[in-house]
C-alpha cells in the first residue's frame with residue numbers, strides 16, 4: 001500500500017491576507033538591498049596611489065608596501081585583476097610569502113585603493129544595501145505574526161520552500177556558506193562590503209573596518225532584526241520575550257559595543273561573556289600576553305575570564321541549567337535563537353543522530369582540552385616542551401573547529417540541519433555545560449502527568465533534536481545534557497505538558513507515579 | 519509460543535502490545551488497515567496545517583517494532599471466527615490467534631442527512647480523511663463545518679490555516695455547551711468569533727446540495743438558509759467502530775461489550791479503547807471512553823490481564839485537555855455543564871476574557887469536585903492529589919501556586935482568585951500560601 005504523503009495542494013484563498021501588500025513590498029525592498037549588497041562583490045574600481053599604500057601602513061609591513069611601489073598609479077576596474085597583480089608583484093619580490101600574509105596585504109592594499117561609487121558614496125550605498133535590506137526584511141517578517149491572534153505561529157512551515165529544504169532554503173544555505181568561506185579565507189574578495197561599514201566603524205571605534213568588524217556588525221544586526229521577529233512571534237509568551245531581550249542585550253552590548261569601545265580606547269578588548277573553551281584562544285600565549293600585559297584592566301579581563309569559565313559557568317548551570325548561557329547569553333546561541341528560529345524543526349530527532357552527536361561533541365571537547373593543555377604548558381614553559389606543535393594544533397583547531405565547524409557548518413547548515421548544528425554536534429562549552437546539567441543541576445523539564453497526546457510538536461520543534469515526546473508520553477521528566485532550555489517545546493505543546501523549571505537537584509527524573517501515564 | 523493478535527494500531531492496540539512485550543515473550547502481531555505504523559491521531563490536524571509531517575507524528579521510530587519483536591501487518595480484518603480462532607482479511611488471507619484484542623477505535627458519526635455522501639463532504643478521523651481533505655480543499659472558497667465539539671474546532675483551525683473561510687453550524691446555544699458550563703462555553707464562543715469564524719449557533723443542517731457535476735455546492739439549514747461552499751465537514755462526534763464483530767459471536771451494543779477486565783463474552787477475545795463499551799452494573803450508563811489517555815490506560819491494564827495477571831481497570835481521577843484555537847483547556851475531576859444539585863461554583867475570569875478558572879465544589883463540605891481551566895496551565899499531579907484527598911475549595915485557593923504549571927515569568931493570578939473569594943465571602947480571610955515572587959522565581 002502507498003505510504004501516506006500529505007503535501008499541501010491548496011493554492012489557498014487569500015481573502016484575509018491582511019498584510020499581503022506590506023509583506024510583498026518588504027520582500028522587494030529586502031531583495032533590492034541584498035542585490036545591491038551582493039553587487040559590491042562584482043563592481044567597484046580601485047586606484048592604487050602612494051597615499052592608499054600608506055594607509056595600509058599599520059596593517060602591512062613597510063617593506064612589503066615598498067615592494068608594491070610598481071603598482072602606484074594603476075587603476076583597475078576589475079577586482080580580480082587588481083588582486084592578481086598585487087599577488088604577482090608581492091610574490092616576485094618575496095617568493096616565500098605565505099598565503100595568510102599575502103591575503104592580509106591584498107585585503108588592505110585593495111580596500112584602501114577602493115575608488116568609484118562605493119568609495120565616494122559609501123553612506124548612500126550603506127543605506128541602499130544593508131539598511132534597505134533590514135527595513136524590507138522587517139516589513140516582510142514582522143506583520144505576518146499580527147495577521148492572527150497571539151499564539152503559536154507554525155502554520156505551513158513544512159510547505160515552505162525556505163523552511164523545509166526547498167529551493168529557497170538551499171539558496172539561503174548556499175549564500176550563508178559562501179559568505180563564511182569568503183569571510184574566513186578570502187576576505188580580500190569582500191573589501192567593498194567591508195568598505196560599506198567603514199563609516200560605522202569610524203563612528204564606533206575610530207578605525208577602519210576589517211572583515212571582522214563587518215561580521216560583528218552584520219551578526220549583531222541580524223540578531224536584533226530576527227530578535228524583533230521572535231518578539232512578534234512569541235508576543236504571548238513572556239519567557240520568550242525576556243529571553244530574546246537578553247540575547248539582544250548580550251550581543252549588542254557585550255559582544256559588539258563594549259569590545260569596540262575598548263578598541264577605540266586602545267585598551268585590551270574581550271567579549272566578556274565568551275567563556276573558555278568556546279573562546280578557544282583564551283589560553284594562547286598571545287592572548288594571555290595581551291591581557292596580562294595590558295595593565296590592570298587587561299589583568300582584570302584575564303581573571304574575569306578564568307572566574308567566568310571555571311566558577312560562573314558551572315555554578316549558574318547548577319542552578320538554572322545550561323539555558324542561562326546557551327539560550328540567554330551566548331552569541332552562537334543567540335544567532336540560533338533568532339536567525340535560526342525558522343529552521344529549528346530541521347534538526348534530526350533519530351536515535352542515530354543522538355549517537356553521532358555524542359561522538360562528535362565529546363571529540364571536539366577532547367580536542368579543545370588537549371589544545372588548552374598544550375597552550376598552558378607552552379605558556380608556562382616558554383614554548384620549551386611542545387614548541388611549534390602548540391601553534392600547529394591551534395591552527396588546526398581554529399581551521400577545522402573554529403571556522404569550518406562553528407562558522408561554515410554551524411550557520412551555513414541552518415536551512416539543512418536546523419539551527420543548532422554547532423551547539424549540538426560541536427561546541428565544547430556546551431559539552432561541559434551538558435555534563436553539569438545532566439549530572440548535577442536543579443534544572444529539568446517537568447512532564448505534566450498523563451496529559452501528553454504524543455502529538456510530536458515538542459520533538460519536532462526541539463532545535464537540539466531531542467525526542468522530547470519519548471519522555472513526555474511516559475510521564476518522565478526530561479533531563480538531557482544537550483537541552484539548551486529554549487523553552488519552545490513547552491510553548492508549542494498543545495496540551496500544556498511541559499514546563500522548564502529549577503528545583504531540588506535530587507529526583508529530577510520523574511516526580512510522579514501514576515497509572516494515568518506510561 | 520502463544521500468538522497474540524491485535525486489531526488496530528492506535529494508542530490502545532500499541533500500548534497493549536508494548537506492555538505485553540515488557541512482561542512476556544508471546545508472539546505479537548498487530549493488524550491495521552489505516553497505516554503501516556502507529557501515529558498520533560490527535561496530531562492529524564498539525565500535518566494538514568504544516569506544523570509537522572506525517573513521520574513526525576509517529577511516536578516510535580520504525581526500527582522500534584522489529585527490535586521489540588512486534589510484528590506489524592497492514593490489512594483489513596473482515597471476519598472473526600472465534601470458534602476456530604481465525605481472522606479473515608480483505609485480501610483473502612487468514613490468521614490464527616490464541617488471544618485476540620480488538621482495538622478498532624471509532625468512526626465518524628453521520629446522521630442520515632440528505633447529501634452526506636456527496637464528493638466534498640467528509641469527516642475527520644483517519645489519514646485517509648486527511649488526504650481527502652487535501653483534495654477537497656483545492657480551490658475551495660468556503661467550508662461549512664457541521665457539529666461543534668473538539669474535532670469540529672480542529673477542522674476549522676485546519677481550514678483557516680489554508681485561509682479558507684469557514685462557517686460552523688452548531689446545534690447548541692453556544693459552542694460545546696452540552697459539555698462546557700455556560701461561562702466557559704461563552705468564552706470559547708467569543709474566541710471563535712474573534713478568529714473571524716462564521717459561527718452559527720442553534721442552527722441545524724437540513725441537507726447538502728450538489729452542483730450539476732454532483733459535487734457539493736451548498737448546504738441548507740433548517741431555518742431555510744442556503745450557504746454555498748465547496749467543502750462540508752461533518753463532525754458531530756464519533757461512535758465505536760464495531761464493523762469487524764458484526765457477523766461474529768462477539769457481543770456488541772453501541773460498542774463491543776466488555777467487563778472491567780476488557781473481556782468480551784468470548785474467552786480469549788478482548789476489546790479496549792474507543793471501540794469498547796464497558797458494562798457497568800446497577801443501571802448506570804455503560805461507559806465508552808473515547809480519549810487518548812483512556813486508550814493508553816486500557817491497554818496498560820489489559821496487557822497484564824492478557825499475560826495472566828488479571829487486572830481490573832481503575833479509572834482514577836478523570837482529566838482531559840484540549841486546545842481551542844489559541845486557548846488551552848484542562849479539566850480535572852468532574853465539571854458538569856449544568857450545575858448539579860448540591861454543588862457550588864467558584865468562577866474567575868480574566869479581564870481580557872481568554873482565561874478563566876472554574877472550581878466546582880460540594881456545597882456542604884466544600885470538597886473540590888472538579889475544575890476547568892482555560893488559558894492557564896495546571897499540574898495534573900497536584901489536582902489529582904487534591905481531588906483524591908477531597909481538599910476544600912478554600913484549601914485549593916490558598917495553595918493554587920503549587921498547581922500552577924505556566925511557563926516561568928508568566929503573569930500569575932492566584933492572588934486575584936483569593937481576593938475575589940474574599941469579596942464573595944465577606945466573612946472569610948483566605949491567605950495565599952507559597953507566593954512565588956521574584957526571589958522564589960530565581961532561587962526556587
Ligand SMILES: Cc1cc2nc3c(=O)[nH]c(=O)nc-3n(C[C@H](O)[C@H](O)[C@H](O)COP(=O)(O)OP(=O)(O)OC[C@H]3O[C@@H](n4cnc5c(N)ncnc54)[C@H](O)[C@@H]3O)c2cc1C
Pocket residue numbers: 453525526527528529530531549550551552553559560561562563593594595596621622623624642643644669672759762790791792793807808809810811813839840
Ligand atoms: C482529529 C482527532 C483529534 C483527537 N484529539 C484528541 C485529543 O486531543 N485528546 C484525546 O484524548 N483524544 C483525542 N482524540 C481521540 C483519540 O484519538 C482516540 O480516542 C484514540 O485514537 C483511540 O485510540 P484507539 O487505539 O482505541 O483507536 P484508533 O486510534 O481509532 O485506532 C484504531 C485503528 O484500527 C484500525 N481498524 C479498525 N477496524 C479495523 C479492521 N477491521 N481491520 C484492521 N484495522 C482496523 C483503524 O484503521 C485504526 O487505525 C482525537 C481524535 C481525532 C479523530
Ligand code: SF4
Pocket residue numbers: 445458461462463464465466468478482483484485486487488489490500
Ligand atoms: S528540550 Fe525543549 S527546551 Fe530543551 S532544547 Fe529542546 S525544545 Fe528547547
Ligand code: SF4
Pocket residue numbers: 451452453454455456457458459468469472473492493494495496497498
Ligand atoms: S509533550 Fe506536548 S507536544 Fe510533546 S508529544 Fe506530548 S502533547 Fe505533544
